Amino acid sequence: MIRNLRICLKVLLFWLVTAGLAFGQDFAISGKITDIEDEPMAGVNVVEKGTGNGTITDVNGSYQLTLSSPQATVVFSFIGFITEEVRVNSRSQINMVMMQDVMQLMEIEIVGSRSLTRSATETPVPVDIIPLSEIATASGQLDVNQMLQYVAPSYNANQQSGADGSDHVDPASIRGLGPDQTLVLVNGKRRHQSSLINIFGTRGRGNTGTDLNAIPISAIDRIEILRDGASAQYGSDAIAGVINIVLKSSVDELSGFVTSGITKEGDGEKFQVNGNYGVRIGDKGFVNMTMDYLHKGRTNRPADPGQFDIYRRQFGDAEADNFGVYFNSEVPITGETKFYAFGGFNFRDTDAYAWSRGDIDERNVLAIYPNGFDPHILSKIVDKSVSTGIKGQLNDWKVDFNNTFGQNMFHYFVEGSLNATLLENSNTRFDAGGFKLSQNTTGINFSRFFENTFEGINVAFGSEYRLENYSIFAGDVGSYSRFDINGNVVDKDTPIDEIVYWQNEAGDYLDSDGNVVLFDNNDILVDEFDNPILDGQGNTQNKYDIVVARPGGSQGFPGFRPDNEVDEYRTNLAGYVDVEMDFTKSFMMGVAIRGERYSDFGNTLNGKIAARWAPTGKFAVRGSASTGFRAPSLAQIHFNSVFTDFVSGNAIDKFIAPNNSPITRALGIPELKQEKALNFSAGITAEPVSGLSVTVDGYFVDIQDRIVLTGAFEDTDPQIGDELQTLNVGAAQFFTNAVDTRTTGVDIVLQYSTRLRAGDLRTTLAANFNNMEIEDVKTNEKLQGKEDIYFGRREQYFLLASAPNSKVNLTLDYTWKRLNANLRLVRFDEVVLIDWIDEKDIYEARITTDVSVGCRITDNIRVVVGGTNIFNVLPTKQDTETETGGNWDPVQMGFNGAFYFAKLGFKL
Numbered sequence: 001m002i003r004n005l006r007i008c009l010k011v012l013l014f015w016l017v018t019a020g021l022a023f024g025q026d027f028a029i030s031g032k033i034t035d036i037e038d039e040p041m042a043g044v045n046v047v048e049k050g051t052g053n054g055t056i057t058d059v060n061g062s063y064q065l066t067l068s069s070p071q072a073t074v075v076f077s078f079i080g081f082i083t084e085e086v087r088v089n090s091r092s093q094i095n096m097v098m099m100q101d102v103m104q105l106m107e108i109e110i111v112g113s114r115s116l117t118r119s120a121t122e123t124p125v126p127v128d129i130i131p132l133s134e135i136a137t138a139s140g141q142l143d144v145n146q147m148l149q150y151v152a153p154s155y156n157a158n159q160q161s162g163a164d165g166s167d168h169v170d171p172a173s174i175r176g177l178g179p180d181q182t183l184v185l186v187n188g189k190r191r192h193q194s195s196l197i198n199i200f201g202t203r204g205r206g207n208t209g210t211d212l213n214a215i216p217i218s219a220i221d222r223i224e225i226l227r228d229g230a231s232a233q234y235g236s237d238a239i240a241g242v243i244n245i246v247l248k249s250s251v252d253e254l255s256g257f258v259t260s261g262i263t264k265e266g267d268g269e270k271f272q273v274n275g276n277y278g279v280r281i282g283d284k285g286f287v288n289m290t291m292d293y294l295h296k297g298r299t300n301r302p303a304d305p306g307q308f309d310i311y312r313r314q315f316g317d318a319e320a321d322n323f324g325v326y327f328n329s330e331v332p333i334t335g336e337t338k339f340y341a342f343g344g345f346n347f348r349d350t351d352a353y354a355w356s357r358g359d360i361d362e363r364n365v366l367a368i369y370p371n372g373f374d375p376h377i378l379s380k381i382v383d384k385s386v387s388t389g390i391k392g393q394l395n396d397w398k399v400d401f402n403n404t405f406g407q408n409m410f411h412y413f414v415e416g417s418l419n420a421t422l423l424e425n426s427n428t429r430f431d432a433g434g435f436k437l438s439q440n441t442t443g444i445n446f447s448r449f450f451e452n453t454f455e456g457i458n459v460a461f462g463s464e465y466r467l468e469n470y471s472i473f474a475g476d477v478g479s480y481s482r483f484d485i486n487g488n489v490v491d492k493d494t495p496i497d498e499i500v501y502w503q504n505e506a507g508d509y510l511d512s513d514g515n516v517v518l519f520d521n522n523d524i525l526v527d528e529f530d531n532p533i534l535d536g537q538g539n540t541q542n543k544y545d546i547v548v549a550r551p552g553g554s555q556g557f558p559g560f561r562p563d564n565e566v567d568e569y570r571t572n573l574a575g576y577v578d579v580e581m582d583f584t585k586s587f588m589m590g591v592a593i594r595g596e597r598y599s600d601f602g603n604t605l606n607g608k609i610a611a612r613w614a615p616t617g618k619f620a621v622r623g624s625a626s627t628g629f630r631a632p633s634l635a636q637i638h639f640n641s642v643f644t645d646f647v648s649g650n651a652i653d654k655f656i657a658p659n660n661s662p663i664t665r666a667l668g669i670p671e672l673k674q675e676k677a678l679n680f681s682a683g684i685t686a687e688p689v690s691g692l693s694v695t696v697d698g699y700f701v702d703i704q705d706r707i708v709l710t711g712a713f714e715d716t717d718p719q720i721g722d723e724l725q726t727l728n729v730g731a732a733q734f735f736t737n738a739v740d741t742r743t744t745g746v747d748i749v750l751q752y753s754t755r756l757r758a759g760d761l762r763t764t765l766a767a768n769f770n771n772m773e774i775e776d777v778k779t780n781e782k783l784q785g786k787e788d789i790y791f792g793r794r795e796q797y798f799l800l801a802s803a804p805n806s807k808v809n810l811t812l813d814y815t816w817k818r819l820n821a822n823l824r825l826v827r828f829d830e831v832v833l834i835d836w837i838d839e840k841d842i843y844e845a846r847i848t849t850d851v852s853v854g855c856r857i858t859d860n861i862r863v864v865v866g867g868t869n870i871f872n873v874l875p876t877k878q879d880t881e882t883e884t885g886g887n888w889d890p891v892q893m894g895f896n897g898a899f900y901f902a903k904l905g906f907k908l
Helices: 002-022 102-107 132-138 144-151 420-425 543-547 634-638 662-666 721-726 787-791 793-800
Strands: 027-034 045-048 054-056 062-067 073-077 084-087 127-130 155-157 172-174 182-186 220-226 241-247 254-263 270-281 285-296 319-334 337-353 376-394 397-415 430-450 457-473 516-519 566-582 587-598 602-616 619-630 641-647 650-656 675-686 692-709 731-733 735-756 759-777 806-816 819-828 831-834 840-843 846-856 861-868 899-907
Touching: 045 062, 054 062, 054 759, 062 759, 132 144, 132 220, 132 846, 132 861, 132 899, 144 155, 144 172, 144 220, 172 182, 270 319, 430 634, 457 634, 566 634, 662 721, 735 787, 759 787, 759 793, 787 793, 793 831
Parallel strands: 182 241, 650 731
Antiparallel strands: 027 062, 045 054, 045 073, 073 084, 127 220, 155 172, 220 241, 254 270, 254 899, 270 285, 285 319, 319 337, 337 376, 376 397, 397 430, 430 457, 457 566, 566 587, 587 602, 602 619, 619 675, 641 650, 675 692, 692 735, 735 759, 759 806, 806 819, 819 846, 831 840, 846 861, 861 899
């Protein structure tokens, strides 16, 4: 580590010396920004043009900024206002009156409010505005999920290991709720979910989610996070909140960065290169385009084989190559009518290790792998989307007609594997099939601001029609089948007299391990005294049982079978009304109601009321109450698969049965229905002193009928055991509305900006304190006595550990002349899980430290060096009875340790 730090310091010193030669003459300016009514404007961006040098105005509208030259140009910008560029010409004080941009107001809508006259600080519910395009220039996190994990305290995303598809897409959540309980929008339009459903030891097990990493960081201007239930405004999936990704619309500027980094252990190398460029179309149109490539090398943090019995030789992050292109455009048609379109394409090629197979193992063939093997699960993930629409004005009403299509596909391959029933004739690479989700949403929205009623009323209403399709496609026959000695497929329907058995030269029958076996005249396995040999459940065994004694299918990830294939559709029709009323300048109220009809489970109606009271210009109280819902995803209803799970290191083939299968009916599990929620929030916003803003928001979320993945019912179960044995699987799991939960907590955000010596210091303290309780586990008469299997202690702890009970983020950002320094401390609270031997795995609280230092070499080139988790802090080390089979579960900050990086940014 010392050697690495020395290298970093030498490189930084060289850059600083080089930059010092280019500093030129520094020049300080100050001033005050007001609106047309002479009210001070806080949060206005004041930036030296062509550089990353900038600041924001304080609560009094005041600012101070050191420029590189007295002839520099300064850019003043604020959402909803006309951007101004001013040549300094040696002036030390520049005051500015900013004018509202009527056209821009027509286009910008802050998530959580459909009023085009309201800023994010004036909404009655908490909204975080994260300027991702600025944060990305100084951060060592290179994808959207991990960047939000360290910027937004209520947001949690963990990288997985040994969890099949979840190794390739990070499950993420707000406030510890499910990944599918947060709605994602792009430019205010609903984005499709991933086709992946999490089934292993991952955050959000049993849930689907949205793959944010399919959107390049360099295409994003900002991210808005609504931390409040919003089903009545936006529909299903918005129980925990809404994430709105706003794409860049800049023109006549080529920007981007090149980043490279590596972990302290010398693995997990990352390389990213991207670029963004915009072109004007006419006077007010544009096309903004982005291209991004990210390579992530694998990491390996195996347990000590001399200390632990359960051992994975490869335990760490997957290798991935991620390529994406994105665009955002708007073209004037006539008058105020515009055509707009945005979307993109993302391709991800990933390679993750599954659990190790030993040399002496029924799942191995010594002739192929004399030392055992580590199967690779590869995925080809294709994500594409396009949204088009026309917006304009019709008789004083703003109208937006839109169609958005999105599709996500996972295609699995398995390498370094085998089908054990084929012995030495087996392939080592298999096509394992996969799944696909498509979504098409058509909507029309109307809104109008009545400025002469009270202090203004905004009325919005609209309708939406959505068509969804979910499909599973099978892999090649070798990925899922069992074979006899001649390579013929053997299944439960194959007649015994058609199976060709293993035999030696003497004609003796052999089992799949090469041992001589005996059968009586009824083809029942017997010992040398003609006594039946019983299996572990006391059942007799015939020739078929012995022939298929070895597990079939590709090891690491058995392929999807033809009988797993589905191709299911559903439709949704929705309508809403959303009204926001400013009764006075200090008091407003919002009301929303939304009705939806799903073709596969019926109707739902939800409402919301919110209010904000600001007795002074520097203090406000806000709150909301709403009902919410989340429709079961098509994947939760129809997903089915046979997969290999490891319980205390032992491989077990398990079956996830579709919700409408005979097995679920045998256990009395009903068809899936919607999750229902009740949300309350209340908080304050304050600006007690100049430069300091404070927001405190408490919340209460009660969710009934949460959909979860049950524990595993084994093949000895009296209701379904026989059917599981027929399927040659050892256990089965199901999706069901099993749990009621109650989540309470508080979000605290403090921001302070001040002039410190000759530079600008921005400090942010953001904290989330969160507590989830399980109120009820719902069973039926057939499940009495099976509660520990259905959703037992281990599953409950896993759900409760979806997020730490608290996460606190302290960020210090200091800019002086051409230098910028950033320090971030994040404290992750304790996490407790139950392992495979029913013991508590306690992950103690941890603090990580991120540091970066940047320098503007020229007005157009910026260099940043730094590190994340620079003190190499790891979660509390456990034994290998964890869900992952390694020393750590995917909790808190991950287990890869320190990461060092260098970044070159440019604007031309």
